Amino acid sequence: MRCPKCQHENTLEAKFCEECAATLAPTCGNCGSPVSSTAKFCSQCGHPLQPVADDTRFASPRSYTPQHLAEKILTSRAALEGERKQVTVLFADIKGSMELLADRDAEAAQTLLFDPVLERMIEAVHRYEGTVHRVLGDGIMALFGAPLAVEDHAVRACYAGLRMQETVTRYAEEVQRSQGVQVAIRVGVNSGEIVVRTIGNDLHMDYTVVGQTVHLASRMEQMAKPGSVLTTADTLRLAEGYLAMEPLGPVPVKGLANPVQIYEVTGAGAARTRLQAAAGRGLTRFVGRGVQLDQLLRAQRLAGHGRGQVVAIIGEAGVGKSRLVHEFLYSHQTADWLVLESNSASYGRATPYLPVIELLRRYFKVNVDDSTQSIREKISDRILTLDPALHVSLPPLLDLLDALDDEHPFRSLDPIYHRQYTYQAVTRLLLSETRAQPVVAVVEDLHWNDALTLGLLNELVVATQNVRLLLVVNYRPEYRDEWRDLPNYHQLRLDPLASESLADLLQALLGSNPSLTTLKSFLVERASGNPFFVEEIVRSLVDTGVLEGVRGRYGLAKPFLSFDVPPTVRSVLAARIDALPPGEKRVLEEAAVIGHDVPFTVLHAIRGLTEDRLRSLLDNLQAAEFLYATQIFPDLQYSFKHSLTHDVTYSGVLHERRRDIHARVVDAIEQLYTDRLGEQVERLAHHAMRGEKREKAVHYLWQAGGKAVARSALSDARTWFEQALGVLDALPRSRAALEQAFEIRLELRRVLRQLGEGRTMLECLREAEALAEWLEDDRRRGQVYALRTTVHSTLDELDEALVTGTRALEIAERLGDLRLRIVATSHLEQVYYYRGEYRHVFDNLAALPAGGVHEYFGMAALPSVFGRAYSIMSLAELGRFAEAAQYAAEAIQIAEPTQHVFTIGWAYFAASMLHLVKGDWAKALSQVEHWIAMLRTANVAMHLPWAVPASAWVLAQLGEAGEALNRVREGAQLLEHQAARGIVGHRGWAYGAVGRACLLLGRLDEARRLTDCSVESARRQPGSTAHALRLLGDIASHPDRFDAESAAAHYREALALAQLHGMRPLVAQCHLGLGKLYRRIGETEHARENLTTATTMYRDLEMGSWLDQGEAHMAKSGDMQPPVRSPSKSSTSGDIRSP
Template sequence: MTFEEILDQALAMLQRRGRVTYRTLKRQFHLDDNAVEDLKAELIEAQRVAVDENGKVLVWTGGVGMPPAPNTEPEHTPRGYTPAHLAEKILTSKSALEGERKHVTVLFADMKGSMELLADRDPEEARHLLDPVLERMMLAVHRYEGTVNQVMGDGIMALFGAPIAHEDHAVRACYAALTMQASVKQYAAEVQRSHGVPIHIRVGLNAGEVVVRSIGSDLRMDYTAVGQTTHLAARMEQMAMPGSILITPEVLKLAEGYVQVTPLGPVPIKGLPRPVEVFEVMGAGPVRSRLHAAVARGLTRFVGRDAELEQLRRALDAAQNGHGQVVAVVGEPGVGKSRLFFEFIHSHRTHGWLILESSSVSYGKATSYLPVLDFLKRYFQIDDGDTTQRIREKITGKVLTLDERLKDAIPPILSLLEALPEDDPFRSLNPLQRRSLVLDALKQLLIRESQRQPLLMAFEDLHWMDSESQAALDILVESLPTSRILLLTNYRPEYEDHWTPKTYYTRLRVDPLPETDVDELLEALLGNASSLGPLKALLKERTGGNPFFLEESVATLVETRALAGQRGAYQLDHDLHTLQIPATVQALLAARIDRLPAGEKQLLQNAAVIGTDVPLALLQEISDLPEGDLRLRLAHLQGAEFLYETRLFPAPEYSFKHALTHDVAYGSLLHERRRIVHRLVAKAIEARFADRLSEFSEALASHFERGEVWAKAVHYHLRAAEKAKEQYAYQSAVRSCTQALELAAKAQDIDEGRVRGLVLLGDLWSLLGDVERANQSYDQALLASTDPAMQRWISNKRQRQHRAIRDRAKIAFYEYGSGDVTLVFVAPTLMTVASYELVVERLCQEFRIIRIDPRGTGASDPRPRSYTRQEHAEDVRAVIEASGAGRIVGVGISRGGTWMVSLAATHPSLLQKLVVVSSNPAPSVMYSQLDWVDEVRNLLREGKKEQALRILASIALPEPGTDHLIEEFVRARLSLSTDALLNFYEPDPEADIVALLPDIQVPTLVMHGTADRRAPMEGGRYLAEHIPGAQLYTFKGKGHALAFTATSEFCAVLRCFVRTGTLPATVDAAW
């Protein structure tokens, strides 16, 4: 406790009792002589509420010459016995506490048989003996910041975790119980000697949930227990023997190791269907942190991951031989990325290596170099208790011992660890110079260390890494090839590194465990009892092979006594049909937030509603505070490390230190207040950024949704989906669109929004190549719309699947749109039918459109390994004939252009016009001349399909802003077989169409990008020059995928050529 808290409690004790010995104060508050003198001075001289009597006793005066001040609150109310500092905390923040769902530990304590013992004594004398016992109980509760909610004759009821949150509420309650037992035993010994009356207390505890409904001005809390939370605590107290403390399994699982217990076995409890295990607390335990507790529990068996371990071993061997390596392990949370590192690092393979481990944390992005600082402290063996001078000595000594030539690296490293002397010249450098020297110093230090001994560096959770640490890592990676460093990193799928082109880089995907490994893990956790079969099947189904979820689910089953026995030998206690997946408790930050002054806490909560990044202008608008007050409170929150000022220009912006602080601050808000603040934030964004609403569409969608303004939430979710679509982030767009449609059901009079959302969703599924889902969305839109024109527009988007048969093989094609001209699109295997969906989407209202699945793709039959250009052309002919279409314009994209040229040469009457896009007349010659083709072939032969596809995607899409499109390109083609991909690049002289070009009589348009690396521009020019009468249109600075990266221009040129046979004077004119 702080001195102020001790003073408050001493004042309360002295006021109630009138006289208190110094000896009692020392024992009660664990004070030394100096602290007692300070307390005397404050009470006697400063507060003037007490006088000294013979140097042994403090006597209450209520002020010099004044009688004792009366307590304005009745003693039977919580306000009457709650210390001022706790009362103030509760009252100043009670509005934010009311309505909260809190995890708490409930404590009951009373004096067993006290009334019987004192029945023959004068009531005043009896009260004089019993009040000090209640006082000691309450002091113990308040010492650990619990709240006494009721005083019941000779006992109390207290809560830990509400109304003031504590992440260790069970531990605090146990320590309070031990403290009150020890204090009462001391007092009881005095009473036994002076009055011959034995006094003992008994204590019972249980943990669970309560919903705090209201808090009165007298601090009385109206709450509702969830389940048996309060009832079980009271039963524990009633069963306890005098002088003992009983707890339930719910308390023990939260305080295990922190206290020593003796199990008393299962005890029947009235009102409960099964007996409850009861434990007696014997004293404090050895554990003082969660880490110690986790180590004490022990790790489960490590299963599977043999292939992943082997890849790590190969990288280790290469690095040891002077060929530094980077291995990135990627996987969803809980799949075992960290466990994989743990097992590898602690294997015999790493003996003789210097191992440095660090990890990013969810709250670290606003703190520069956070994981770097972590590994530097490990490397230099810096302890938390080291003084600045000691830190300097450790760093300087180690660096100079390593290599005196590294002396210039010492100031940058000292600056990172905040140990740089004030007069060091390094401080006079500008920020860019300092940053450059810091990054260079880190690189030099590690490279030199690796020359002395091989170095294994493990950086975990890169998805939370701050930009400066990322820069340090990137620079280190550039220097790895000739070092003896193995850099291990792991991250979640949403993170993207930039090291893929490096030959010394390996990306290792860790997925949920396959079924055989899940079976092995479950046998290790549960055992092999035949009765566990259904439970194991349920666990596999519900957890999807995620090892973390499996372990936590089993732990919950054990805690809830659904399983009996011990690890590896459990028996199912009763049938289970559902599983409770445990939630992670994040009460640590709730406790810190509760300690803030009310104004700062409210400001932090308002900031949390805005988001993890908090523009000052928005915060000021919704907080309604003068600028000076706002900045003062923000300064306090910065000082307490809740917020950081992350940007000054063009406008100040703050960020939460980490996401956990944000989540807990947000979660502590009342639902009604949360809704109101979200509305305020949304309206403020609309007003301040009226000309940039698209930029803020995601934020506005979220705020209006949480503010329950459903119509606007739908509107902005759809805008966010449209924006994501424009950025080729189709998966993100689907999520926004789906959310809009879910919210549309809650809104009124927004049928138009629902139709708009369904059509957009259909377009997105089309872009993702999912025809079935696309048509389902269009069908729903048709049902939702009552406008005939809108229905025709939607119908034109529906994809009607057909098939043509040639030589008994099925060629699938899709027909949609309407019009007097039919555009037939065909593209090769690598392009997929969705590759020109953006073009089709814009043209289907005025043209009938057919697009083809070439043999070996989509719904068409597989193709033989050897399948010639002419056979593809015949497939196109079969589709055209099966469609019954007239006035055909053939549009061949990439190698599909050679098929269309071949068709035009052999069946000229089928095509009215011909359009050849991003094609080359001699693929066999072209592929022999392009430097990347051999690299792709080699990667495919080595089984590195994804890496090969990424190279192909980067070549096809060189334009900036296509990152999402590249990812979609790779995702959509991973299902293609390696043979199919290799076959695409095999030399095939029959694929060349040079000899056919002079015979083409169909009006032809050649469209080509000037920056096309996959089919260089020279091929487009050759086609235009050698096809009689052909016209050439070039797309300046564009690559191979023109339908995606130049959609509007592409459609304008194509439309003009189809309608007029000419090129547009300008693109705008074509529209």
């Protein structure tokens, strides 16, 4: 059952419309009996039921749509059908229409009461260039912004609502006097999105509602009191400043879960232009237009000396034309000038001379509530005072301001003479004024002006050459004036703001909060230098809670994950797009589907036009500044001038048509680039996915992910692989599809590892394991077990890691799979390293067969480098430095030629650890800084939480305090971020490194806090725990925190763990710490014993820098100081024993 009010199709049993809640089963308004939807009178009581619509006057939209608008819609019908539109919907009806029919002939009532009201409703809609979608017996439904887009649809709809209330109220007063009947209407307005499906020859439009757009407009009408206009917050956001609105609070609306904030539109606001609306909120900083302002001032000086000037400011919507005029007019330079302003309206073509009338109203100081007599007096007094000879201009001027007597002969003049005298009157008035004082006259937005206004301006421009008049106009690039050959005419082109100026604007709008750095860069890129777009995007981000604070002091309240073009910006751009001829619009839409960059050959292949015709259409789009040629060789390519124009054009194309174009683009690229498909793989993946060519989409997405991995573009790779898996999920379940899904998950796992996404990686592998089980594939099960091993170890799940690694090795041995054996062994080395089983690590590597050095075997880094890395670090912990150095040289030699940052990173990480353990600080610094620079260049973040702390330690050790402190802060932040993601890995060691740096820098509180984090992070890693305990001993031994008992206990614990796991360099360090401690408290024998052990071990291990320290302390031990008592103990010598 179709709703008679909003045309929504409901189920047959529905009693109320699901969309607008209108009653579907009508009842008699007098007795309440059910009646037929076609009955004119109640069968039970004879009461009239509904107005009788005039079939000829309101039969179809064509019958009541103005001819010029009907022709425009029909001409562009093919380009308008099947598009998404941002619109404002207006419902209006006569309140109590059934009661008005009581005791009256239905047809007479229709003629005397209903038709005149409907006519006034329709007139108000058409005055603001809306479309009456349907006449509903006692009311109408109208659309603003569809089928033709307009940039201020919400403002127009509200103005139309106010006008129909005004005109109907005047008519109702007449009816009240003549008929004794009270007539009132109610109006509801709401803004949102609809999809235009088809437009018939009679202009009837089928549409699909998106969300609650129409329903809410209908509910607003039903909730409105007679004589009022109600609207919603969605409309308010678009019309803010243009209208006076009274908030009525949140109100429950039938069919919606949450209350809706509603407003009553009480009148027009103070603003008539976008700049005036912005001024109400506070204008932003004026930036980047100093040169243009100087040009205006230069023209003003010439005009002031009697050399009249005309300046046309040309620029796209939102680029700042009106703001430039505003800054000029309100500068001190115009203090002694008569300033006359007029603003055009987007619907102004329907009203002849609208800008001229506004200019004259300001000149004569005519107010809205002035009587006709008052207007006549103001005009007569001023012009006769200025120049009595102007009395001949009175009739045209009075006529323009609607103050001329209806019977005056001027009103019956032939249109040609009427126009001529009007032009002369306005021109004479302004020229006469220039003899009294210099005049600057401003007429904005010529692209919206009516023909009569433009003709008058042509007359005025010719007359300005030798008078003190500066005429300033502005318009958009699609408009062309006729004054280019005049010597006193100047064009002032406003290009988009340069990036530096846009950055200044963003600084003024947002402030300097560090959290906004990425957002600012995004806005500079997306807004394409348009200040209006920037301001509206920022407003939208504030409204949606992404930004919090006040202008100039905003902060990021939540992650900035996605971006929707604000409705205000979308409306401006959509109106420009809809103004294109159908041929150009179709080309622009297909270009938008191809992408921001548009190869001519691809567009030609899918468009089906001759090359000459397509080039002609593209030339027109370039002239209108939608596209521009960005490349000529080797292939011609166009690009969208603005990213937002591309976004709005693309979003306006319906899904079905988009899908078809995307699919055709895939076919075109495959045919055009047969020998170079690898270059086009990302584009093919994009279009195949959106064209729903699913098998091809999987293929190209997978390839694109692999290509991104090779470039170390890890986030891109992740996106490609995840999209491929999403497409696979939509395919029928088959063995081939499941095998693809398995392999892609393994590729994704490599990327997630490099991104440090441990938990996500584990989930990915569990999904792969389920696929291997379904496929009953032992080799794949082994692969998953091997890969799970490294994930579990990274997450500090070392027991699980040992189980999965062992299972993987068992499967490899059973299948004789060398590849799987290498991968499983490599990951088990990591597990053994974390468990402190350093000898086992090295033995595992030594047991592997030679060969396959340069093969990845599905790992994120070369196994040959990954395995050597853990052997290097293990040998260093064992004190086998020469062997570790040999493996380090091999690892770097293997890794460097790959140019694969993750692989190279492992080689440098291990080499750095070798030098750190040994105490070769200069070598360590060289390795670490090279490692960090490489990671930052390639944007590989996973190793930074280890590299930066290592750098902090080395720099502090070498006395570079300032740089060391910077690295300490960065390293601590990186580790906190890593901890939040649940990744452990080397985190315990890294916290110890920044803790060590803090100790060397004398920041003892930070050192203790970070070392506690190290102990907590390394609970299951005895080697890292031992290092952290030794550091706690060093902190407790510091003169400013001296606690002998605590220091000795920490050294003993560290020493016990180091001895248990064969960590000879750390054993020596613990003896050095104990020796220094005993020397400080005066226990000479214990001091010498530990220092002797330390120096002997340093000598054996060839740890030169540490040997120097040990020998220095040995030398001092011969001259012992008196015992130093622990602050917390009366005596400590008896409590401390040498191990």
